[in-house]
Amino acid sequence: MARELTIRILRYNPQDAANGNNLRPRFQEYKIEETPSMTIYLALTKIRETQDAGLAFDFVCRAGICGSCAMMINGRPKLACRCLTKDLPEEIVLLPLPAFKLIKDLSVNTGVWMDEMSKRVESWIHTSAQTDIAQIEEPIEPEVADAVFELDRCIECGICVAGCGTKLINEDFVGAVGLNRVARFECDPHDDRTADDFYELVGDDNGIFGCMTLLACEDTCPKHLPLQNKIAYMRRKLATVKGS
Amino acid sequence: MNIKYCDALVVGGGLAGLRSAVAAAQKGLSTTVLSLVPVKRSHSAAAQGGMQASLGNAKMSEGDNEDVHFSDTVKGSDWGCDQEVARMFVTTAPKAIRELAAWGVPWTRIKKGNHDAVINTKLTTIFEDDNKHGLINSRDFGGTKKWRTCYTSDATGHTMLFAVANEALKLNVNIEDRKEAIALIHEEGRCYGAIVRDLITGEIIAYVAKGTLIATGGYGRLYETTTNAVICEGIGTAIALETGIAKLGNMEAVQFHPTPLFPSGILLTEGCRGDGGVLRDKDGHRFMPDYEPEKKDLASRDVVSRRMVEHIRKGKGVDSPYGKHLWLDISILGREHIEKNLRDVQEICEYFAGIDPADEGQKGWAPVHPMQHYSMGGIRVKPTGESQTLAGLFSAGEAACWDMHGFNRLGGNSVSETVVAGMIVGNFFADYCVENQIDIKTSVIEKFVFEQESYMKELIDRKGSEDVFRIKNRMKKLMQEYVGIFRDGEGLDKAVNELEELYINSKNIQIRDKQLYANPELEEAYRVPMMLKLALCVAKGALDRTESRGAHTREDYPKRDDANWLKRTLTSWVDGDTMPKVEYEELNINTMEIPPGFRGYGAKGNLIENPQSEIRQQEVDVMTEKLEAEGKDRYEIQDALMPFPLQDEYKRKNVRLGDK
Secondary structure (H helix, E strand, C coil): CCCEEEEEEEECCCCCHHHCCCCCCEEEEEEEECCCCCEHHHHHHHHHHHCCCCCCCCCCCCCCCCCCCEEEECCEEEEHHHCEHHHCCCEEEEECCCCCEEEECCEEEHHHHHHHHHHHCCCCCCCCCCCCCCCCCCCCCHHHHHHHHHHHCCCCCCHHHHCCHHHHHCCCCCHHHHHHHHHHHHCCCCCCCCHHHHHHHHCCCCCCCCCCCCCHHHHHCCCCCCHHHHHHHHHHHHHCCCCC | CCEEEEEEEEECCCHHHHHHHHHHHHCCCCEEEEECCCHHHCHHHHCCCCEECCCCCCHHHCCCCHHHHHHHHHHHCCCCCCHHHHHHHHHHHHHHHHHHHHCCCCCCECCCEEEEEEECCEEEEEEECHHHCCCECCECCCCCCCCCEECCCCCHHHHHHHHHHHHHHHCCCEEEECEEEEEEEEECCEEEEEEEEECCCCCEEEEEEEEEEECCCCCHHHCCCECCCCCCCCHHHHHHHCCCCCCEECCCCEEEECCEECCCCCECCCHHHHCCCEEECCCCCCCHHHHCCCCHHHCCHHHHHHHHHHHHHHHHCECCCCCCEEEEECHHHCHHHHHHHCHHHHHHHHHHHCCCCCCCHHHHCEEECCEEEEECCEEEECCCCEECCCECEEECHHHEECCCCCCCCCCCCHHHHHHHHHHHHHHHHHHHHHHCCCCCCHHHHHHHHHHHHHHHHHHHHCCCCECHHHHHHHHHHHHHHHCCCCECHHHHHHHHHHHHHHHHHHHHECCCCCCCCCCHHHHHHHHHHHHHHHHHHHHHHHHHCCCCECCECECCECCEECCCCCEEEEEECCCCCCCCEEEEEECCHHHCCCCCCCCCCCCCCCEECCHHHHHHHHHHHHHHHHHHHCCCCHHHHHHHHCCCCCCHHHHCCCCCCCCC
8 A cells, every 4th residue: 555645845935925925934735645766856746747836846857966956854954856755754844955045935046155155165276287188188196086076076955054053153154065175176186276275265264163063064965975074184284374 | 128238148057058158258258157057957967977088098998089989979870960060079079078187077097007897797807007097097888999988987977067167157157047048039030149037036038149059958858758857848949949040950869878777767877888787688688799799788879779679579678567677787897896986876776776786696786778868959050059040049069959969979979069069169159259249129129028028927817728737748758659769650640740739739728826936837838838849840850751860760661761861850940830840951971071881780781872872982992092102191181081170279189198
């Protein structure tokens, strides 16, 4: 016998008030029959097609690769596309990801935040070297390339930001995603930046010295990035920079 | 009325769009990128296995160069491609990958010494020389003579996308996400930008620019099962079609990937088989060598997909509650290899199929079935990337029919095309924006804005009887059933007729949610009629093409017909019509560097020859022999056989380790 799932979803559109619809945030309940290997993606798509066409949520790749669909699933921030309903109780509560601007229902604006973060930590290669792209590329130690790749796997899903206690009390905290990005460029041999340069970017309480080591970022990271290790490494590195 | 101005407008924020935007920004143009989603979430991120570029670094890719890559690409396309464009592409691909390395893509590198590899299910040792240590590595992929596919584990698209997006941020490209182009502004055969809907506020905005480039990817979501992301609905292609001036090329050329996970449709990369994984049937038998003794599991995608369906039809499929499937076995590669080089694949199998593919024996086999994967068709453009018929409109990447893929794309050539086209077309596009001014009346812009504003209101207020999801799902079903891997006249005819009916009915869609802002149902309501137009272009093109070529397989016309069908389908749409207009563009054998012949895989003798092919082949042979005798090198010979246009910067010789 297939289970009947009860899915309770927070409904709210912040634009409603300005458009004369005075609807407050509220829970709406949907009943849906569980099917084999059903994910939250499949369940929500079904609800939109058959029960509530206006329900807002974000999916793109639906394969755990693009990071679009992070939301609170029974109290934990997760990628909804690869969350199987069989691993959840019959009652499922879905809330939008905190810490980001709400667009509507389960849809939040991570794009603007992540672009600002990328600009803040100057998330690109800094080099004075000119590359001639017709010539053989510069050799890189295979282990070093692998180490950069390991940190480059971040998909900017926002889960570490949503789970972060520091971000809750300090709006301007750059988050594990930002600090991981700094660590990624720090170990990339193409990047000329020194510890001094990174100190200029994140050497304060909104950056590397703000982290309270509550570990939720690493606990919840869907890519299993070694966030705490890298944050600790960068903190020690930047703590030795002049003036700190 | 809200009008925004920029020099260069790029619609679509995947790899092709972003790399084009970088080209424009490098030339000092004010550049805007519009994207449905945050650009780093674009479908480019899902490219797993790698990017083809003939670096020739690794042992198994020694001797590789542009000529070999070119030959593989032309054969892969089943002679449907534009060979000049394929030449432009293979010449630039090594430069693209070296540029990306400098931008920080952590390509997997070669380690000197001995390595284990599984080749033809046998453990083999490969030795890499000291001078290769640290250079970019490559893996094997389908339909290629050399190991040419460069990679970062199996997250290649992701690392490339982040590097190019970061480069665009560095250059201060104005990136605006959750913005959808829903129409093009054009007058007297010239494109002036796009009408854009803000997906959050619902506002209709005019983006006016000297040049507009569409890079919105493919149209895989026309099908019921596809590996494509949910945003790949082809709307960028559709707005070009709706101008009535721009034309679409080869829309019936749709690729089916052999190994998406069944039934979810999540892709398991070709790198699985490239690294030595194999397909098995319900008896655990490795069946591909029975059909394709030479290339085995690594024939081109169209061939492997057909063989799989053929094998299932013979009763060799595995039964499941969702229907029949086959197995993909990568367990033979060993846990260590999988956990390093096929990590996302392992994760996907764990999350979506509940198996660990590194587990030995049948326990680790993943259920797979061919599904829609790639759109070879798209906005028909010249080698510069500009529409042949609508001036100022450019297109690059999967959205375009440039046309380097013809009727079948090789694995690893698409993610490669995105950045290569971003460089070549992006620079032609940027030059166009530098050299051309625009002079357009606000009344013209206003007309387009008002048209879309009133259309949105009409959709909201309309009292109709049709449900948008019913129409959409029926379309997907028809495409799946009748316009899939195997096609025939009867089924295609049925599909075309019913799709036309659905298109007519789509004018009668009623929306339940009445808001103009942040309304997913409204989005469906204006997208679905556009998708139906594209579906009709695909189905009608397939119905009219009475031959089999590459991924287009007609069971009632099983042969490739070079005598009658060596031509590109062009579809356009006259406003008010319910069916596309179909025309053809001839391919000229007399200018081909490689005239049509046998691909080296797939069924033999399955070909109606064009007498011109042999004449041209003789001409090519005689010229080559003569030039070789004169001591000309391969570049000079190539230039004599088929000169092709390309920017000087990109035409330079690619330096390789093996150069003499």
